[in-house]
Amino acid sequence: MKKAKITLFLRISLAITLLWLVSACEKEPSVTTPEPTVRVLIASSGLGDLSYNDNILRGILQAQQEFHFQLEYVSPADNKEAEQIVRSWQAEGDDPRSYYTILAASEYEDLARKIMPETSADNYLMFDTKADNLTIPTFHFTGYGVSFLAGVAAYTQTKAEKAAYIGGQRHESFIEDCYAGFRDGYKHAGGKDVVELYLSNTQKGFAMPKRAYIMADSLYRLYPFIYAMAGNSNNGIYQYLRDYPAAGYTAGVDTDQSDYSNRIIGSMIKEVGRCVKDYIGAWLRGEELPMRKWYTLESGFMNFQIAGPYKQELESIVEENLQTAIDKEKEYEKTMPAN
Known part of the structure; x- marks a missing residue:
């Protein structure tokens, strides 16, 4: 009797197992959606x-x-x-x-x-x-407005008639807009002029820190402030000011770079990282993306951030000129030819 019960139990178990296998085979295989x-x-x-x-x-x-x-x-x-x-x-x-x-x-x-x-x-x-x-x-x-504020700060710090500008690439629109803004801000604050120089006619100028170092050695003998918009080449100027801190002053580019020299009075903050993060998020959510967008000083994605040691003297003058810089930038952009 016990043997018959065991045999029946085994048959029932086998049947259940076979039914489970058949039903599992009939189901469609699971598909894992790959990450974008x-x-x-x-x-x-x-x-x-x-x-x-x-x-x-x-x-x-x-x-x-x-x-x-x-x-x-x-x-x-x-x-x-x-x-x-x-x-x-x-x-x-x-x-x-x-x-x-x-x-x-x-x-x-x-x-x-x-x-x-x-x-x-x-x-x-x-x-x-x-x-x-x-x-x-x-x-x-748009680099004009934030560079206008940099020009105001530079003149306030040095009170010199002239300053120098180094661009990474000649005829690159953002770089030349930054020169125009810095020049106009420097003159607005009381300066006479800004001397304009470029590291290269190509994008290679953004990776020439040694050449920028050599240019800084010559320019600081004539001008107490260099505003450089040259990407990685700016590090040559920071290095020069670490070697010769009494030579003059400069500004940081794109991010807060005041840690690289105590002669950096402030930095152009361009929040391109936050910008691209927003675009990626919108794409992943399936949102409609703008075909053309400009980030101005007024947008909040651009600002000139005064370095800690210079805040007491310069922060208020920059804040006082913020609206002027916004208005000047709007006027400047109206003069630019459409592409």
Whole structure:
């Protein structure tokens, strides 16, 4: 009797097992949705500049922690390599909901015109261009207003008739706008003029700290303040002022860089990291992205932040001139030709 009960139990157990296996096989296999991918083309000057490019990556990594996505980023040697990289990305896949491609430097504007889709595509983003005829979303930081405030602060600190300006690349719109703003702010505060110099006619000027160091050695013999808008090359000026702190003063670029020299009276803060984080978040949420957006001094994404040791003397004068700088920037932008 016991043997019959055991046999029946085994048969029932086997039947239940077989039914479970059959039902499991009939179910559709589970599908795991892959994470979207954000692909970034960093400027050819590369990471490690302690300012613009590093700030971009910082914002993207913050976005990755919050939203979760795969990340690929490359800093190509030149435009030829940049084109090869983007074309290889497009060959791998260009699904608007799966891939987001960021051209994170104004030097890629010609590339954008060459290989971007003919119709509007919001899974691309082009950094810092004034162009209004691209088929992908773009944004532009206006450097005039914040540089106007830097000019006011520079004259207030030095009371010198003249100052110097070093740009990373000649004929780059943001760099030349910054010169115009600094010059006008310096003169508005009481200065006479600002001497204008450039490290290069190409984007290579943003990665020439040794050349900037040599230029600083010559310029500080004539001018007590150098306003440099040259990316990683600015580090040459900070190094010079660490070696010769009595030579003069300067300003930081893109992020608060006052830790690199006690002769940095303040820094242009350009919140490009926060900006790109917002764009990635909007894309992942499926929101409609603006095709063209400008970030001005009035936007809150740009400001001139006075360094701690100089706040007592300079912070109030900068605050007093904030609205003037905003108004002057609006006037200046009206004079600029449309692209």
